[in-house]
Amino acid sequence: MAKIFSIASGKGGVGKSTISCHLAKSMAGHGEKTIIIETDCGFRGLDIILNTDQIVYDIGDFVSGNCELVDAIQPVENFDHLHFLPASTNFEQTLNHKDLLKICESLKNIYDNIIFDLPSGYAMTAKTKNISDIFLIVVTPDPVCIRDASMFVDFLRNEKC
Numbered sequence: 001m002a003k004i005f006s007i008a009s010g011k012g013g014v015g016k017s018t019i020s021c022h023l024a025k026s027m028a029g030h031g032e033k034t035i036i037i038e039t040d041c042g043f044r045g046l047d048i049i050l051n052t053d054q055i056v057y058d059i060g061d062f063v064s065g066n067c068e069l070v071d072a073i074q075p076v077e078n079f080d081h082l083h084f085l086p087a088s089t090n091f092e093q094t095l096n097h098k099d100l101l102k103i104c105e106s107l108k109n110i111y112d113n114i115i116f117d118l119p120s121g122y123a124m125t126a127k128t129k130n131i132s133d134i135f136l137i138v139v140t141p142d143p144v145c146i147r148d149a150s151m152f153v154d155f156l157r158n159e160k161c
Contacts, residue, residue, distance in 0.1 A: 002108040005115045006132040010148030012120035014138045020117040021049050023136075028082035032112040035073065037103065038087040039095055039128075040119035047086050050076050060088025063099045069106050083111075097127040104131055122155055129156065 007020045020036055027034040037059065038046045047055055057072040062085075069085075076082040085103070087093075100116075107114055116132065118124045125135075135156055139149040 002104075002111045002114045003134065004104060004108075004128075004132045005113065005134045005136060006118055006125065006128045007115065007136050007138060008118045008125045008152065009120055009138045009145070010122070010152045011139075011145050014120075014140050014145060016120075016138050017046055017049055017117050019136065019138055020115050021046065024082055024113070024115050025079060027113050028076075028079045031081060033081045033083075033110070034113040034115065035083040035085060035107060035111050036115045036117055037085045037100075038117045039100075039124050040117070041088040041090060041093040041095065043119065044087040044089050046084060046117060047074075050084055052076060052084055052086075055086050058086040058088050059095065059103075060090050060093040062103075063088075063093070063095060069103065095124070095127065097131075100127055101131055122152070125152070125155070 007016045009016055024034045024036045052074045057067040061067045062069050062072045072085055074084045076084055104114060116128050137149050137152050139145045
């Protein structure tokens with residue numbers, strides 16, 4: 001059964017995708033079958049970071065019923081145990097809790113680790129809150145980011161969301 005991680009922050013540009021990639025590569029390097037799920041629809045970038053440029057289908061295609069989940073999952077070159085599910089390039093594509101839960105249910109017995117690379121803010125975090133086992137809150141040492149991180153922790157601790 002996979003352990004599910006969400007990499008999050010209240011602010012953009014703090015390094016969530018970079019941390020997601022390095023964490024995933026480290027896990028895969030230790031022989032753990034790992035998948036990164038990119039959820040920032042419209043602002044896809046992990047394909048560039050992971051040097052995966054042969055994308056035919058993405059998470060939006062799966063959610064829309066245009067392909068099977070396996071068709072949208074990309075292997076990561078030079079990492080035998082690492083795969084990637086790219087975000088949609090469609091700014092209007094939205095992922096809901098049910099979509100993310102369906103994806104996790106399909107993958108949890110195949111992978112050792114599932115890593116959600118979340119967009120900044122609370123919207124997608126709220127959708128993964130009850131799915132994820134571990135949240136990593138990424139911050140930079142500036143006052144706005146530190147305050148956002150504190151608010152983020154409070155948000156995650158709130159039982160009502």
